[in-house]
Amino acid sequence: MSDHRIVITGASEEIRQRIYRARHRVYALEIGQHSPNPEARLTDALDASNRYLVAMDGDELAGFVSITPPGEAGYSIDKYFGRDELPFVVDEGLFEIRLLTVMPGHRSSELAAALMMAAFRWIEARGGSRVVAIGRREVKTMYLKAGMSDTGRSVKAGAVTYDLLHAGIATLRGTVDRKRKLLDRIEAAVDWQLQVPLRKPASCFHGGAFFGAIGADFASLGRHRSIINADVLDAWFPPAPAVMEALREHLPWLMRTSPPTACEGLVAAIAAACGVPESCILPGAGSSDLIFRALPRWLTPRSRAVLLDPTYGEYAHVLEKVIGCRVERFPLERADGYEVNIGKLVEWISSGPDLVVLVNPNSPTGRGLTAAEIEVILAAAPSRTRVWIDETYIDYTGESVERLVARHENLIVCKSMSKAYALSGMRVAYLCAGQHHLEELRALTPPWVVGLPSQVAAVKALESTSYYVRRWKQTASLRDSMARDLRKLGWEVIPGSANFLLAHVPEDVPAAREIVAACRERELFLRDAAAMGSHLGERAVRLAVKDAVTNRKMIEILSDIAGSTDRPGRASMTTCAS
Template sequence: MLIKTLTPYAPTPPSSFRSSSFDETTYSISLASAEERQQVYWLRHQIYASELGQHAENPGGIISDVLDQENHYIVAKVDGLVIGFISITPPSARSYSIEKYFQRSDLPFNVHRNLYEIRLLSVVPQHRKSCLFLLLAYAAFRWVESHGGTHVCGMGRADLMKLYQRFGLNALPQITKSGDVRYQLMHAAVSKLAERASGYAHRLQRSGLEVDWQLPFPFQKPAPCFHGGAFFTAIGETFQTLERQSRVINADVLDAWFPPAPSVIENLTNNLPWLLRTSPPAGCEGLIDTISRVRGVGKNKILPGAGSSDLIFRAFCHWLTKKSKVLILDPTYGEYCHVLEQVIGCQVTRFRLDPANAYEVNTEALKMELVNNYDLVVLVNPNSPTGRHIERVDLQKILSSAPVDTRIWVDETYMEYVGASESLEQYAAYSENVVVCKSMSKVYALSGARVAYLCAASHQLESLRAITPPWVVGLPSQVAAVRALEDETYYQARYSETHQLREELSQGLTQIGWKVFPSVANFLLCELPEAGADTEAMIAACRAKNLYLRNPGNMGGEPNRRLIRVAVKDADTNGRMLEIIKSVSCRSHQKSVT
């Protein structure tokens, strides 16, 4: 966070502690080095002895204690000069500082292995009206949170208790005095502090500051990316009751409704013990050979991965930084927004898809947007959760007009439902800047196997090969993927059936009163009628009947409490879904009327 026109602390520090200028400098937050600890001890003397009279001044001009051998100091610096600090005593320490004043047996809270003490929040006088108190307190909270702490304790100056309470700390009745200063005991659950922490982070980010955050954990704890799969709570997350799968409809994920090809099942069944105990080809050589032959691209233009998420994390974290500009569709597959914003912290621009236009991509507007010098553009085609598809001819024209230094990532997870001829794999193989990501989960019924690959010109994949671990795809998964790729006839028949099943499901939902948007894939985006349950209520009511549907609201787009996504299943299961949805819809309509 860039800090303008900073002035030095009034007392003259030792020569090693001087800085010629604070102008146009940067606050950095880090763990204190051995040299910086000496600056902290000097500041402790200046503040707690010379200023506050809590300790007697001493000739050495420093204050340190035995806990400093076990404490962690987080410091705020400008040009290497410490101007603020906070100390954390871990539960592994022989004691806490508060035990100098209160017996452990008299403490009004439990002392356990997840209790951390936060102490000595201090800022030099010239910066006490800045955000440093908040920033250091937040840094200490993130330290405790990232280390698995569940509770914090400490003592705060009684005259500043309202400040600590704003942080979320609870003031306890116990009060003591050290020198001329009165202190009050404090305690809080980390879960309670976390409720305030989000507000701290947003406030700091809005303050106009820029922080060089050097702590070994991110500034904000990344929020988990919400995916489907809630149905495992009904089946059993420890897999001991897998027989329940027949009673549960997992329409909150987009797994194929059909089984893998018979050759896949036969190979895995006949060789499973050997496949499970045997190391796979380290570089997925046979899988790459098969992809190359079936897709008609060179082997050096293919990079395998353990599912598309593996490739997304691996590539994006390697290519991008916080300064990177990225364009994504909105709404689109939530993993992209999560990685770009929560994990890397890129500057993300959303290309809004209009529900009034049935979420179809405005290709002319997209073409115009691509000239804005993005580092990366992410296009999911067909898109999820919308189910809309940009035809290959149109998309190639758009991509060919983009700046050559803008890398374009095209996710074709659902492309085979449209047709292999619509894929951009062969185009990407000779493109300077286009990368196609292909998942084998949804179209080959291999979601549990976690197999995917990138197809791009070899120069785009070189740096990623260097960070691809050996055996990245397990042997059963490699065998399954090879056999699946070789059985195009089987899967083409399943794709044709999917189109028919999707149309029948769409008609059934329309008859119930849902608005169904056009789709080319194995799912439908729907809008619930105004007279009835909203998305969360509908999902909860269906879940009570073992039908799991997906709220697409966390994938972006304008807020809409009536959107819902439904996966296409086999005919019998689609019928069961329609019966459940109809009964739930009728009941919710009756409630709204009464």
């Protein structure tokens, strides 16, 4: 490709006319598929319904590709093959790629691969399930490398032989996922101006598989009574009585009434609870809302971020898959109980990354940092480095650093009220930071970002401190009891400080994924933690702490599945669950 970046975009009508002339030059004059004509242009009936994607080198047409969507007009392959002889189904998911053309002067580049990628992404983003093409035999290898299969059928058109190729979108996606270096080169050389991104945005996996057993259509909500949803970290206890009373008394009105536009009452209640000015609080509909709202605004693909490894996966997803910035993972070692080595972390941070994310207590490990340790980290961070502390589980330990935002201008605290306040379904969270961090985010915050029932529930929860403190203390006791029972099963339990536990199952029982799958058959949902870190291995399980009765049932199920009662030296189930 040329020294400057080539633009890949959709073709305008004026560009289409240039494509028709280019088609004549290439397909009639150069390779002899068609006879030359006096108009010096080639077009056909499919041009009424197809889409052209083009590569423009300044004002010069460098290449193009045509996409024929499903529809009454049919496909170009219909001219050569009967549909009954095709080795694939022709349905509403079939798209055709044709006329992949690179003009002279650009054929030594990777422009053909870029146009092929553009066509694939265009089709994939529109729900296509299969792609068909007739590729010129001389360049068939390019189609095969892209993941397409040769059907063994061919056709001669003028002086040119074409081979019939096809592939499922899933197959092509697998091929693309393995060609990261090619994607990097295309990104460096091309100004991608299609309505779909070059890289398919990845979805972020969370726990919550349990809802499949209930039904996402909400037709059988009563099933929740028989399911143990320990794959998510929702509170085992109900919201405070004051929360329930307010909702019961006023719910019809709350549901039909617009809330305060900027959550003014909620912001005031949060600020009072944190001991900071209201200008230091930005509300959101759960911490995910705030993560997705703030980080893409503050960071670019040129930014550098530091994450703990393992940690909550949404941060890596947003930083790597959404923003595309460079992520450095600070390793937490099993041999050290996944504790954070403050001295080593300070060395990493002193190099001046744009962002440091610390989930405290961390998930999935449950290990926490003290406020004093976080102050050491803040002191080491250069002024340009934002230090983001996720305190979703901090109330279980009582070590919040929200008040430190007055002393540290680079500190941002992200706090969800989902877990510790039993409000996961309400989706309430906030950022606590200097107002200089929040100013531009306020302009991106829609009015009524938190619903009225949720605002009322959160305010009443903040007024019920004594109730929640009792519940947090109960959670610690339940967690410690569950840890003891898991150790009796031979599991290596990481000492945590939140409402969950990370444990490694012994070598003589099935791996985590097998245990998780077997538990689902018993309506117990756990989290295989393997994907939450780069070296957790295949034997790490994260479990949410529930009430005492439910915890005993979980231990019974795990004992049965792991076969612990049959292994010498292991306590019987009667002993562990009593």
